[in-house]
Amino acid sequence: MALTLYGAILSPFVRKVRIQLAEIDQDYELVTVNPFGQPDWYYQINPLGRVPAIQDDELNLADSAIIAQYLHDTRGSVLYGTTPQEAARIRWLEKYADYEVAPFATFTVFYNRIVRPLKGETTDEQLIAAALSEKLPPLFDYLEAQLGSNEYLVGNRFSMADIAVACQLINLGHGGETLDPRRWPSLAGFLERVSTRSSVSERLAEERNLLAKIAARSAQKQPG
Secondary structure, X not given: XXXXXXXXXXXXXXXXXXHHHHHOOOOOEEEEOOOOOOOHHHHHOOOOOOOOEEEEOOEEEEOHHXXXXXXXXXXXXXXXXXXXXXXXXXXXXXXXXXXXXXXXXXXXXXXXXXXXXXXXXXXXXXXXXXXXXXXXXXXXXXHHHHHOOOOOOXXXXXXXXXXXXXXXXXXXXXXXXXXXXXXXXXXXXHXXXXXXXXXXXXXXXXXXXXXXXXXXXXXXXXXX
16 A cells, blocks of 8 residues: 555645655655645544644554654654764754744744635734744744754754754745845755755645645635
8 A cells, every 4th residue: 555645735744744755765645635624534544633644554643743753764764864863953953843933934924824815814914023023033043053054954964854944944935934144044045955955846846836826816816
């Protein structure tokens, strides 16, 4: 039975798993699941209804970090480093991206700018402004310091830490915001560099095509 990944391609957590799968050259089937309107059958795979989830033979797994670790353990790669110290550091930065950066880059900026209009809701620009001016800058300061003059976050080698951080920055960009290269030159350069990797750029091409279709549909709904 083929590996099956469930989720929506604009989710940074689904993207994280898709990039990992591309990096390890693992075939899989993508089944689209709307995280805001899940079908009933999906709860048999993930009782929380969140994305992503995978099905690998008889095993169902949810949560991107758990999935990523499972894929690493069963398929092998150096995406979690080559030493226990590197592995621990990578997991910390993955958690930092998923739990600290995501609430503002994805669940505030991206959600308000992309998801809420699709749901017929009003964008909360005040909330976005607070995230951009107060919440995200110290988080970006930390990541800037972790990069220093290196190309990648841990061991100067591409890892799940880089994937997790880049996925949140990509959603920030999808929401219409960019990093200030004067304040965060290393982080801005990092995002540009990671975005050129085929595992990332091919996913981004699909996502931008979808965003263009969403924008076109929204324009058709506008009066006048």
